[in-house]
Amino acid sequence: MVDKELIQHEVVLPYKKDSNLRGEHRWYHSITGKVAIYLMLGILIAYGVGSGAGVFEVNRISHEQWFKQAATNSQITSYIIRNIYTSVTVKSNHEGQVTSIESERPFYDDETVIQTGFDPADMLTLVSTQTHNPTWLLSYDKKKGFTNTQTSQKISITEGAANSSALKEYYRGFVFIDGKEYFVGSIPIVNFSGELIGAVISSIGERNALFATHNQLLKNTLLMLILILGITVVVVNWLVRNLFRPVPRLVQAVTLIADEQTDQVTPFQNQEDEIGELAKAIEKLRVAMVDRGYLQRMQEMAQKMEYMAHHDSLTLLPNRVAYRNSIDDRLLKLRTEGSIFNLLLIDLDNFKPVNDTYGHVVGDELLIESAARLSALLNEGDMAIRLGGDEFALIQLINDDSIFEAETLARRVLDTLNQPFTCSGHTFSISCSIGISCAPQHGNTREDLFAHADLALYTSKSFGRNCFHFYSHGMTMNPSNNLLFSKEIEDGIRKNEFFLHYQKITRLRNCSIEGYEALVRWQHPAKGLLQPHHFISVSEDIGLIARLGEWLIRSACMDAANWPTAKTVAVNVSPHQLRNPGILDIIRNALQDSGLDPARLEIEITGSEQLDREVILPTLNAIQALGVGIVLDEFGTGFATLDYLIIFPFSHIKIARSLIDVLDKCEDSQVLVGMLVRYALQRGLKVTAKGVETKQQFEYFASLSGEEITVQGYYFSRAVENASVMAELEQEKMESTCDL
Incomplete structure (x- = not known):
């Protein structure tokens, strides 16, 4: 019996010596540290996303304003130039923005000054007065590029050499002029032949002035972030330390309960908050564990006895x-x-x-x-x-x-x-x-x-x-009575109670008929239709398999010889029959009497029983010498393993039905079947997939060198009588004739 008397006093837990419970490990492993880190990360991410979005939006709006102001200044500049130089013309885009100025002569040569009465410096001063920003007139030389007509200094684009030709067209962006960087609008000046002779540039301000607001925003954002994080660390640490102080001792209490040490009362039950509720819940768990332990041992004992009894x-x-x-x-x-x-x-x-x-x-x-x-x-x-x-x-x-x-x-x-x-x-x-x-x-x-x-x-x-x-x-x-059953089989052969059904074997390449497998049936006068498993093994036990097998081989050869097209026929032969010294004569006589080409006959041997190499190998070699094919059935299971393909003269294998049945469900089976098929094909053997019953199985074999594989199963056809085979082959013959 388990002592269910509880110790009704609070035990002071020795957490001071336990660094894992007290938190003497690194601070970021504690709840306090983790909560502080998570809050700081949350604030950092939220603030970073918000400030980043704000900075991005400020940049976008600023650039839009700069581009609009530069376009406005360019329009003002072109307007003043047309009023001063009446002989010039302008080109504009679909938005009405002037994109180039056409003039017969440069604005800064003497003849132009005399004709208009305006010095370029006067014109630039007038434009600057209207735009409230500096304006420059540039000359262009193919060798020197753009230079300031007032200072003769070369003008360059801030974005680099890749955009060095930007001033040759209408341009808005940053430009270095006289050692300073301005955001400008530039209009190229070309002669009436279309050759570039200069450009006029109007500024909206220096880079430093334009970015002053942006930089101040970034600075304020960073300072605010640092301040918020600092306050968060202080406040969170203070709150969390006070909130989670009892947690280590409650963790130890739960650990003791998990270790089935249920003799210590849970502390902090008198607190009037969630910690107190948690402590009371842990105490209920401890009491329940005491009762449950006793009941569980009793239940396990009863279940074990019940299981052993049944x-x-x-x-x-x-x-x-x-x-x-x-x-x-x-x-x-x-x-x-x-x-x-x-x-x-x-x-x-x-x-x-x-x-x-x-x-x-x-x-x-x-x-x-x-x-x-x-x-x-x-x-x-x-x-x-x-x-x-x-x-x-x-x-x-x-x-x-x-x-x-x-x-x-x-x-x-x-x-x-x-x-x-x-x-x-x-x-x-x-x-x-x-x-x-x-x-x-x-x-x-x-x-x-x-x-x-x-x-x-x-x-x-x-x-x-x-x-x-x-x-x-x-x-x-x-x-x-075996003797009676023996007589029934003999009578069945004599009275034609046995008959053959044929199951089609189909080529994957074109779904044409490769051949058929002969399957024996017995219409017993008293027991009705009997499948092979009802009488084959008994026939082997009572020594009648040779007689029945001879009838089967002869009947299959006779049927196949009368088919309208030359298809192969496979006949099942058991190892018992192969041990019969007369099996070779049975096959030879069946071929001679029927007139069937030996190449159309296949002897199919199951791998469910081990083949005696010394006895069966010479027999198989002699059958092969007749020109008859030899098939290893149920390959991949039982005794039908890879070494059989090396030892015995098989020319054809049939993949075991049990492997094909699980192709849709087992990936390992797909790998194994694929390996067996590739190995057999590399050895020059014919391969048949036996028991193909679903579309998925058919498609799987079609993906494995499908042109060289044949298939057999209910997906294509069930076993049918010889009359149906004759009709099917006649139909195929007619279709092939029509195609010709």
Whole structure:
């Protein structure tokens, strides 16, 4: 028990020895210093922005006034000159501003003086009297430039050499005259031939006089800023020091509470301000922490016991107890809300050999990894359970269609658990068998649903494992008779119950047809349409795969030989078939009997099972010698790795569907697929992307040297019967003929 008696006296905190709490560190690390700095920065920024804007506006207005005054003085000057020198003419711009004066002779030569009776000095004096500012008459020489007719000194532009020719045109700006800088308006004087002979300049004042107001404003602004900052520092430091004096001790009180030292009463609770309110709030927190600590330890203990009672200690998945509770809850919602669900029982195939061969440590790792893979497949509302041993269960919440959604999840479980496992340095592959019961179709009690799913699971095991079955009425626990199943397969071949579907393989370059992959189906008289996973593995177990494989190769060759255009056909061959000594004769005879060009046939080998180099390599070399292509399927996963491309004579690879499925979601998968494609193309291999189902996946492969890649998947076509293939190829043939 935690002692909840509080010590009801204020403890003097030893903050004098603690430099971090007292503020013996640098002043700008304290609250006082930071507040002072922030306020000063704020004032500095605000004042700087305001004063800067003011100075900018003063400059702008001043320059506008200078330019207007210079233009006015130029107008007055030109007006007086025209009254004195009646023979001159002027040019002006669209605003009426005189931009040049045309005169036959310079104003300062003797003949002009005699004709007008005006000396240039008299004219300049008259202009200066009208403008109240100095005026100068300049002469121009191509070598010397502009010079003052009164002092013979050279005139220069303040802005520098780049604007040295500014006086040759109408100009307003600063000019150096007789050692002083003036803001002037200058009008060029040209003869009637357009040659420059001088200029007349009227000033509005010296630079120092014009900038006197501006400089005084800057000086006053700077002095005011310094004064405000000084006052701010003094006032803020005084206020903040008095305001935040209790803060270090309150900080220490909170720190002690965070360290679960809750035996000291919080100081400063008697202050009648925000600090006092803060101290009282901290005290409430301390008292609450005392109570909370006790309750939390009790709650954690209860939660731990609850978790241990309902979860498997190895995989951390819910256990059988949680399974029963969850099923009962789902059944209650089924009756009250109509929420339907599925139960999937999963049994790992070949778990016992792995456990016996590699030991229980590897077996435990395999169970943990299997649990993680199953959990990753769940949607919201679904649940994964470990029932015990190598048995798992999935409770699937149904949104619309029980059968479709259960089948989709079951296929994903099969694909996921078929991927190779690596545990303690050992790599191996397993599979699983699945039995499915749907509520309420297959039962509305926990016992019925489990028993029916278990019957379906047993049926899956009887069909050779690595498959799934739904419960159906009449299922029993009697094991299937392999001899009977063998006869069913033989009868199916003889009665043409097996047939082929073909899935199109498309070139990315022009979306034309490259070829087709042959996919076998079985129209079972009692069980209906069966997919390959229902009978291929069983056929391998009972030794009928060679017979079935021979029918498949022969049928595919016969169909392809009758196609209207020469397209390739790919036939899946398992490693079991490659170990059969007669496989070479089967392929050779199928080609001879059908008349199919060997270059149009491809033998497709999955990488889900390790290939025996000593046995299979000679067989593949012999098949290649026939001119038949050899395809490595599911490249990038399982055993289908890069070293296979070096060891075995593959001419074509198919990127694994599992890598393509996550292209839209996983950037790492895009990098990996891109690397595999580039490597294969560099080795001169054909590349097919298998399982392309979305536009994004199609566009991704189109960006990877798309002209050399083929694609296959539902985005282009589902598997169709041979009659549809014939019609499609006939249509393509007609279109190509029309293009010619």
